[in-house]
Amino acid sequence: MSKNNDIVVELLICDGSGIKLPQHAQKTLSLAERQRLEAMAHPRQASLFLLGRFLLRHWLGRRLEQDPAGIDIRIDAGGKPAPADPDWHFSISHSGDWLALALARGAEIGLDLECRQLDPPRIQRLARRYFSRAEQHWLAQSPDPAQDFLRLWTVKEAVLKAEGGGIANNLQRVRWRPGDTRARLEHSTYRLYPFAPAPARLTLAVAGSPAGRPRLCRAEDLYAGLEITGPQPNLSINP
Template identity: 30%
Template sequence: MTRWDRGDEMGSVRWAFRCGSWTPNRTEWLFASRCVQKEEKNRIGEFEFAKDAKSAMAGRLLLRRFVCERMGIPWSEVRLERTPRGKPYLASPPKASSDRAWSFNISHQGDYAVLAAEQGMQVGVDIMKNTMPGSKSVPDFFRIMTRQFTAYEWSVIQSAGSEHQQLAVFYRHWALKESFIKAIGTGLGFNLQRVEFHLSTEPLMQGQVLRQTKMHLDEEEEDWLFEESLLDADHHVAVALGPADTPGSSPPSSSRPPPSFTLLSFDDLITAASPLTEEDPAYWENFKSKAEAPQRRRERHAPT
């Protein structure tokens, strides 16, 4: 376990796992597949590419470790479900007052899977890798995405400097919007131009967490907190924290220092794991036959 900062005291958890450098052997992959619910195992097995299967598996293991370790539910009794819009939730959560109830969310993109959890608040997390947009030029890519941002946000993105810097600010805005959408569980039907972000004037740097960014919803500033950090030079993470979805809930407080992400190893992910199903040797053969990623997925780093 690499400790950028544990960040899991006072009802906060921030964990990351580097899927991009994970090359599971037969024993690891089969054990991991036995430690997730059967329907999730089957869903993961249907991915065409190993990169996506590894990210999805890591996400499920992060969730199960969190519920087991922080909510005190034995691994074998953890039952995770999805809302109609795909947000994971615990089917039978332990009883807790609204200010102590946990909310959690995961994201995986690029080389990482991440989990954020908080007591007494709504939480959403999104990670984005700063890459060139495949076969399209940056201006063409921006034109396709025009309707996802407000005029003010586009002015900030396109005044950032070089194409590399513009992409970094673009992905920063995108992660912020996605973290909010995931926190409220709205999904794809939400008009992203309803939310407008006003970024902190302080530069985002590795090893620190920014909390100064403000969000306007329908042109009104909202009492939400947004934590922004860099896992490395190419991966930006945004965590959205809002009042619990219960009457009388207080807005999130910025009085305590923001937690940083802790980088977990595979051994960390399975430290409390126990198998739920029998070993399935064909599952390894299925995984081994997958290409790592599609040929057309040109995840080129943006030139500096």
């Protein structure tokens, strides 16, 4: 892994319902990705999968100076996809029509995007099942439990995705105190970057101590041939 001051992280957040891909988009995917796409029964899920992998391959193609269709993306023993080049890492998440994609050099990353609007009874059920007693108490005292639940949930999922071990029965392993910029998973520390483009909430977790904030990108920055048909989030963070 690169030194911390060499860690480079880039982040895209977009509304997939307002983006039209070129007709040849599927040709950029690998055979395994096309087979996975064809097996998806839900049209929106399939659309976001195609958008995410298409943009990822073009993004990696620029960084690695390779043909996007020829980039080797492998699945590790824990089921986490990653480029064959060990210095590069990515994470993709989607919820509703929204898609988030992060790319990093020199550090493991994970992100989680949530657009769900949960009612109080469901929040309580999920909290009892997945959160510690202290976390449940914090939510019970919150003036906005719906938003704070998503804050906590996205932190935990993002860290577990970065670690690569999967989220099943693992959410309580992630330790985070509200307001802290870091979370811990056993002996590893992750820097957290929260974003809240309405109606979504997103957390990006980066292993180690990156020197700066992620660089935010637009979908058309990754592939100039996109047709933007609807409004996209503008977080107005980068100059």
